[in-house]
Amino acid sequence: MAINSPRITGPTLQVLGHLISNAQxxxxxxxxxxxxxxxxxxxxxxxxxxxxCGWLLSEWEALDPVAAGRPRKRLYRLTAxxxxxxxxxxxxxYSLVGGLVWQE
Amino acid sequence: xxxxxxxxxLLAVLSKLAADExxxxxxxxxxxxxxxxxxxxxxxxxxRYQEEWExxxxxxxxxxxxxxxxxxxxxAAQRMQVDGMATRFGLCWNTAYLAFQTVRVxxxxxxxxxxxxLSKATRGRISAPEHVNVxxxxxxxxxxxxxxxxxxxxxxxxxxxxTLNL
Numbered sequence: 001m002a003i004n005s006p007r008i009t010g011p012t013l014q015v016l017g018h019l020i021s022n023a024q025x026x027x028x029x030x031x032x033x034x035x036x037x038x039x040x041x042x043x044x045x046x047x048x049x050x051x052x053c054g055w056l057l058s059e060w061e062a063l064d065p066v067a068a069g070r071p072r073k074r075l076y077r078l079t080a081x082x083x084x085x086x087x088x089x090x091x092x093x094y095s096l097v098g099g100l101v102w103q104e
Numbered sequence: 105x106x107x108x109x110x111x112x113x114l115l116a117v118l119s120k121l122a123a124d125e126x127x128x129x130x131x132x133x134x135x136x137x138x139x140x141x142x143x144x145x146x147x148x149x150x151x152r153y154q155e156e157w158e159x160x161x162x163x164x165x166x167x168x169x170x171x172x173x174x175x176x177x178x179x180a181a182q183r184m185q186v187d188g189m190a191t192r193f194g195l196c197w198n199t200a201y202l203a204f205q206t207v208r209v210x211x212x213x214x215x216x217x218x219x220x221x222l223s224k225a226t227r228g229r230i231s232a233p234e235h236v237n238v239x240x241x242x243x244x245x246x247x248x249x250x251x252x253x254x255x256x257x258x259x260x261x262x263x264x265x266x267t268l269n270l
Contacts, residue, residue, distance in 0.1 A: 007197065029156065030163035040160070041179030044153075048184050052191070071159040074152070 006049045008089045011038055015046050016086040019056070019078045026059065026075025047076055055082030130167030137174035144181040146188065153181075 006012060014036040019027060033043050050056040057079050060072045078086065135158065142154040157177050161170045182204075190200035 028160070028163070030160045033160075034163075039179075040157075040173050040176030041183065042176075044157075044177070044180035045183035045187060049187055052187075065155075070162055071155045073159045074156040 005085075006046075006053050006055070008093070011036070011042050012046050012050075013089065013093065014038060015043065015050070016078075016089065019076065020083065020086055020090075023078055023083065026061070026077045028061075028073040028075055030073070032076070050082065051076075055079060055085055127167055130171055134161055134167070134170045134174040137171070138177055141174070141177035141181040144178070144185060153177075 015032055015038070018032050018035045022031075029040070029043060029047060032038070032047075033040065036043070038046075047056065047058075051058055055078065056076050058074050058076045061075055063072050065072050138154060138157045138161065141157065142150045145153055157174070161173060164170050164173055186197065186201045186204050189195065189204055190197050193200070195203070
């Protein structure tokens with residue numbers, strides 16, 4: 001089931017950026033969506049892809065849905081591998097963008 | 105003038121009633137859309153995403169916004185299906201997407217063709233000779249068998265679809 005490496009696109013970088021800056025707390029899909037402005041149709045496939053390749057872990061929030069009267073949120077967190085791979089992806093992009101800026 | 109005012113008042117009342125009705129139905133519609141979207145995923149992932157997406161919707165105020173976001177889950181489910189297909193068959197995403205859409209178009213064409221044949225068979229478009237009983241003609245093998253054969257012929261595609269979980 002493991003995917004070698006997810007495609008790095010603008011939206012994936014937005015998601016990774018949000019997760020890196022909130023690495024301590026688990027983030028629900030709605031939190032990421034509000035922060036990045038990504039639509040649900042774009043966000044959830046990205047999260048699923050990252051999860052399948054081991055960059056993300058997800059878990060249910062600690063809540064009894066019956067007592068709370070609402071469904072549980074699924075919280076996403078970067079794994080150690082995900083964090084290092086994300087930083088690598090960002091450094092690749094920055095080096096590319098930096099190169100372009102320097103050329104100008 | 106009084107008629108116009110009365111008509112305007114009636115229209116306003118009806119609009120208000122319609123708006124209230126829509127407001128009541130939108131949460132149910134969003135929930136239904138989420139269920140439909142989750143059904144497009146592999147069986148072991150359906151419950152998880154249904155609960156996750158229902159919780160997601162609650163974070164947004166307003167029925168229309170929630171409904172629009174719920175519609176996005178259908179797109180998400182489709183993209184996740186394509187991802188699954190790409191992984192399973194070792195395809196690149198674009199190829200998997202093309203294959204996915206091709207199968208979907210083929211399926212819909214099959215459904216439309218099957219529907220047309222069924223419609224022809226039930227309506228009895230082929231006119232019966234005057235000396236033949238129409239009820240017997242409609243039930244005759246001449247009309248029934250092509251429909252049965254076409255339905256059987258479309259089975260492999262349905263099985264293909266089930267195999268790919270499309």
